[in-house]
Amino acid sequence: MTPHALFYLLIAIIIIVFLVDSLLDILNARHYNNIIPDELSDVYPHEEYQKSIAYKKVNFRFKLVSSSVSLCIMLLFFYFDGFAWVDAIARSFSKNPITVGLIFFGIIMIGSDILSIPATYYRTFVIEERFGFNKTTIKTFFIDKLKSILMMIVVGGGLLALIIWFYQITGKYFWIYAWALVSIFTLAMNMFYAKLIVPLFNKQTPLEPGELRNTIEEYSRNVGFQLKDIFVIDGSKRSTKANAYFSGLGSEKRITLYDTLIKDLSKEEIVAVLAHEVGHYKKRHVIINLLLSIILTGITLWFLSLFIANPLLSEALQVTQPSFHIGLVAFGILYSPISEITGLIMNVVSRAFEYQADDYAKHSYDGEALINSLKKLSKNNLSNLTPHPAMVFIHYSHPTLLQRIKNLRK
Template sequence: MNGYLLFILTILLLGYLIDLTVALLNLRSLSPELPAEFTGVYGQEEYARSQEYTRVTTRFALIQSTVSLSLTLVFILAGGFNLIDLVARSFGLSSIPTGLIFTGLLALLSTALNLPFSVYSTFVIEQRFGFNTTTVATFILDGLKALLLAIVLGGPLLAAILWFFETSGPLAWLYCWIAAVAFILVVQFLAPVVIMPLFNKFVPLADGELKEAITRYAAAQRFALQGIYTMDGSKRSTRANAFFTGFGRFRRIVFFDTLMDKLATSEIVAVLAHEMGHYKLKHIPVTMVLSILQMGLLFFILSLFLGNQGLFAAFGMEHLSIYAGLVFFGFLYAPISTLLAIGFHAFSRRNEYQADRFAAQTGADGEALISGLKKLSVSNLSNLTPHPLHVFLNYSHPPILARIEALRRLETGAAGH
């Protein structure tokens, strides 16, 4: 058997088995006993419902991954990539348009296969547990808008990458890296003013107690707020959230309207303080720099495998091409990507603890942050007792009880002084 094919099949199967094992461990870690910290916050019936939500979503994810793995294996072994390539080549176009067609067909096929799972998740599971507020029309429009953005933004970037690799010799990976970085930076600036309004409405926060409290806290931290907005998150879900977006004069803080309904003013200010902590502690630019370095590594390793005949033989390809090499390299890069993701998750969890500490130490009410986190956990039916291995591999935020414990220690330390 082709060595590349054996490696790819092994990685796919091993990844699936690891995910299966971790999911089963996570289900076994569900405890019927309500943690003491949530006494009086979670009713026993609601707590049982949160655990049922974890069970249902976990089992559904396992079914989806099983189907996805099975179809991927069949597609590879049956020469599906070669068939798509022959269809793309049948138009008789040059290499770059052919590559765009090839990639587009694969993306459409993947979307079509995942669509039933997305529909079931949204309109059955999320509906059953009271989260879904998405209408069929909104669901369809979201898909069409996402497709349009992929064509308008992703198409030119992919064309540029293909062109660089075809024409720029050994330094092509470097030019691709520079182009990709420039693309990301432009999108970061465009997102809050052009892209995100395609999906949601952003309304300036009305004058009143909340705006005054936020402005007062921001002024105390010498943090210039370019805009405070509410977003119609309730258009799609009852879940609550808040975030910063954009840079410079495009910087905004955004609160989901669902968050406004569920948290008191002091709790919302505490959530804001947490998000502000990420900015003040330079988490966002550092994360971006790390992501950019990771991208550079990806393009460099990619340049070593493009045109590799053994790799193309593994997928039963009749023709070599840069565009197919990009897709096939993704299979080889999966183990590195997984290891890097674990590192990024650990870094992100550390940042969350630091942002919590920043909020508690800069005038925001630490107890309000704790109560806000509790309310959000209850409203989102969060799993309070995830398995440590599941957290290590998949969590970008620490488990809620770990965050509360860290905040309690901080309060105890402050009281001791």
């Protein structure tokens, strides 16, 4: 294959991925006005349901426009040799491959983040504000952006520097060392994410003593779930949407409740949600997902090692001097169809795990309380009750509300 042919193959992959995603969005949008199934008839009052349809339509149009603009920017960047231009800037600062790679990706990632600010700002302060979700202040919005960029520089830059260093000293075998590094990092994030990362953005406080805490602790004892602590996160600082999650492994495991969840749900419904999260732990879903993630990372890095040294990747992007960072960009695009397939498989596995966790909550606590909580969360988040089956199959990591209710009541 010639560099010219590879260039147009990269363009074709980008456009095809965009068209497939857009087609799914269009198919999904055509289901917005479908008749609500009887099992879900009590989720929305009529006016609230019309509001949910309006919310979905606004988000659909916004995504179509913003993704089209992003596609155009990316294609222009390709056609005007943007990667060669950024590579030249990076090489003007240093000849060291690690430094050049860091500067190159720093310009690409920070530039991309800055270009995305108008769309993110519009979504937060226009769409989410219009439908009553937004609680973020402009100050918080930009502080979050700054923190994210700093984290990307420190954490992402550190990992990238080590991976390029591995490549420089071990050649094609770098993927083994990179795999070990990424695996250790993934494990550490699973263990300490709530302690190290979350506090940078949110305040976490232990759940106050009282009826709710006593009920949660009683349930945990009954099912043999050793819980280190229960935390409340100030999710209302940014949005009215509610959530709860389980994090950590071994002695570091903890349950975190959004303050909006405590506000929206009854005590029984909150415990039912936590029973679902405990189900994930009891069924070893956290461990299995961690192992699958590590395996997929290893496969991806191995594929990368087969192509990264090929100068064709750099030549296709009009870069005369082959390098790890340019090869990584081209490989990332070439690998995206495979990534879409592995993502689909992971979603199939994830949906199966959600059913198992729901079943655990039903048998260990109360299935109807979980159904009530799911309905309330769907209503409060203006969720789509009638998604297109293709959208569910390809992109949904959770079964639909209707599927979960039918499973819980079977």
